[in-house]
Amino acid sequence: MSLRRLIAMAYKETLQIWRDPRSLAIALLMPMMQMALLGYGVSLDIRHVPLCVHDEERSQASRELVERFVASGWFSAVRLAGSERDVRAALDRRECSGVVTIPVDFSRTLARTGNATVQTVFDASDTNTTNIATGYAQGVIAQATADFGTRWAQAHGLQPQTFGAVDIESRVWYNEGLDSRNFIIPGVVAVILALVGAQLTSLTVAREWERGTMEQLISTPVKPLEVMFGKLAPYFAIGFANAAFCLLVTVYWFGVPFRGSVLTLLAITALFTLVVLGIGYLMSVRIRSQLGASQIALLLTMMPTTMLSGYTFAIEQMPKPVQAVTFLVYARYYVTMLRAVFLKGSPLADIGWPFxxxxxxxxxxVWLSVRAFRKHLD
Structure with missing residues (x-):
């Protein structure tokens, strides 16, 4: 392999990028747009779930219970429902995601026994929100019931029951605030790199065919390996610059903690960039249309990265056959390593398997790309 020919090919491709506004737009604008949209738009945290209240008693105790729901930060009281018909209508119109019904004998039962029943109804058309919100509601009601029971026992001169109670001391490592942004944002970097890198390189060789310059390229003494690395070198620099931008935004704008080594982060990012550029280049060699190559590259990068890499959905919760398929998704390994480096501070030795x-x-x-390029017009 001749370094001189490789540099000449890289210089030629750099001029093509500079003269192609579409490539420049993809390279420069898309990372910023994707980082803003995905960084702010994707969240697994449940906050301020709209809640309707059907308070049949309207007592001090019932109002206190409603205030506890609002004070938790997980719910926001939207309106009072006057009847069960209003409850159903509010859910059907999506004015609220859940309804708390406090019975008419809530305070009387509470004063007599120290316990009472409260009904919660949630719209399960959104199962993820419903499962989380139900757990939050049970926690609020359990705490309120315990406080009410303690007060009732003290009012009757009784000792609150503590026999057999178990105190749970919970600690959370690596993501102490349980902030889903710390879990999601590192994966956004993988999505952006996969999309931008493959889209850019999918146009390289296909562009030569459509512009009629392939004959000139074939007539030169340049070898297939020199063609590939020469064409990928400018895009590697662009992709790495985009990665650096996204990683800096992740740490300094979104505040995701970074506990690992910068060298480890650069190593895994360089490797992932090479993979996505190679996929785009391979599609560009096999498909001689820029439109067709870019569409196939999009299909091979965007869908697997967003759905099967663990970026949004935990791989462990997928069906076993789908889990097996994820081993073929290159983004799975990068997302795993990114989260380990960012949140756990894992050294390269701890992420040896995905690396x-x-x-x-x-x-x-790289092997498939070199074999796919042939210096002939057939």
Missing amino acids: AALALYAAVI
Whole structure:
């Protein structure tokens, strides 16, 4: 491989990028737009769930219970429902996601026994929100019931029952605030790199065919390996610059904690960038249309990265056959390593398995790309 020919090919591709406004727009504008949209738009946290209240008693105790729901930060009281018909209508019109019904004998039962029943109804058309909100509601009601029971026992001169109670001391590591942004934002970097990198390189060789310059390229003494690395070198620089931008935004704008090594982060990012660029280049070689190559590259990068990499959905919760398929998704390994480096501060030795898998992926993609390029017009 000649370094001189490789540099000449890289210089030629750099001029093509500079003269192509579409490539420049993809390279410069898309990362910023994607980072803003995905960074602010994707969240697994449940806050201020709209809640309707059907308070049949309207007593001090019932109002206190409603105030506890609002004070928790998980719910916001929207309106009072006057009847069960209003409850159903509010859920049907999506004015609220859940309804708390406090019975007419709530205070009387509470004063007599120290316990009472409260009904909660949630709209389960959104199962994720419903499951989380139900747990939150049970927690609020359990705490309120315990406080009411303690007060009732003290009012009757009784000792609150503590026999057999178990105190739970919970600690959370790596994401102490349970902030889903710390879990999601590192994966956004993988999505942006996969999308931008593959889209850019999917146009490289296909552009030569459509513009009629492939004959000139074939007539030169440049070798297939030199063509590939020469064409990918400018895009690697662009992709790495985009990655650096996204990672800086992740840490300094979104405030995701970074506990690992910068060198480890750069190493895994460089490897992942090589994989996505190689996939785009391979599609550009095999498909001689820029439109067709970009569409196939989009299909091979966007869908697997967003759905099967663990970026939004936990792989452990997927069906076993789908879990097996995820081992073929290169973004799975990068997302796993990103989260480990960011949140756990894992060194390269601790992420050896996904790093080796991604390195093998890169080697296979490079081998296929070199074999796919042939210096003939057939």
